[in-house]
Amino acid sequence: MGRQEESKTAGGADFYAKVYEAERPEVFFKSTPHRVVGHNTLVRIRKDSTWDVPEPELTLVVTSSGKIIGYTIGNDMSSRSIEGENPLYLPQAKTYDGCASLGPCVYVTDKPLDTNTTISLVINRGSKNVFENSIAINQIKRSFEELVSFVFRECSFPHGCLIMTGTGIVPGHDFTLKSGDEIRISIEGIGELVNTVQ
Numbered sequence: 001m002g003r004q005e006e007s008k009t010a011g012g013a014d015f016y017a018k019v020y021e022a023e024r025p026e027v028f029f030k031s032t033p034h035r036v037v038g039h040n041t042l043v044r045i046r047k048d049s050t051w052d053v054p055e056p057e058l059t060l061v062v063t064s065s066g067k068i069i070g071y072t073i074g075n076d077m078s079s080r081s082i083e084g085e086n087p088l089y090l091p092q093a094k095t096y097d098g099c100a101s102l103g104p105c106v107y108v109t110d111k112p113l114d115t116n117t118t119i120s121l122v123i124n125r126g127s128k129n130v131f132e133n134s135i136a137i138n139q140i141k142r143s144f145e146e147l148v149s150f151v152f153r154e155c156s157f158p159h160g161c162l163i164m165t166g167t168g169i170v171p172g173h174d175f176t177l178k179s180g181d182e183i184r185i186s187i188e189g190i191g192e193l194v195n196t197v198q
Helices: 002-006 013-021 080-085 087-094 144-151
Strands: 041-043 056-062 068-076 100-108 118-125 128-136 161-164 182-187 191-197
Touching (some): 041 100, 056 100, 056 118, 056 144, 068 144, 068 161, 068 182, 068 191, 080 087, 100 191, 144 161
Parallel strands (some): 041 191
Antiparallel strands (some): 056 068, 068 100, 118 128, 118 182
């Protein structure tokens, strides 16, 4: 809903509504390895964006054959002002240096996560909590296997890949990240990913 709202004036609201109901999910390339940072490091917001948010996401660890072997935490940093101008600007809003964070570990398991597993997001500014929310992974619309099957259609991953599953937590249009903000994303059973905005 947030993405429909942000792109309404550009005519993108119907665009996003259709993809949410379509058979084919929205799948896009997020980042090359050198643009990804780890736990306790700096993430970035674009200098040419005025509305920037973290997007906490359960991330699938997938082998070259398309098998899910584990999970980690992902922070899909997003420049919503750029994406809101035009949905075709999505690559610019999503892919830039320091646009993603992964960690703090990989939880390796051959069992699916409990559907009641909770993802939580906390943003601190100085000593003040400025945003907090959580959601269960059972709110993710598509099954993980379905997402993997679409990512692997006509694409090979000789070393496997990491697939962020989408977010159910996005701060509202009245909030934007600032330099120095601390982003804490936790997922039960995996841990907590912490980053500071550069």
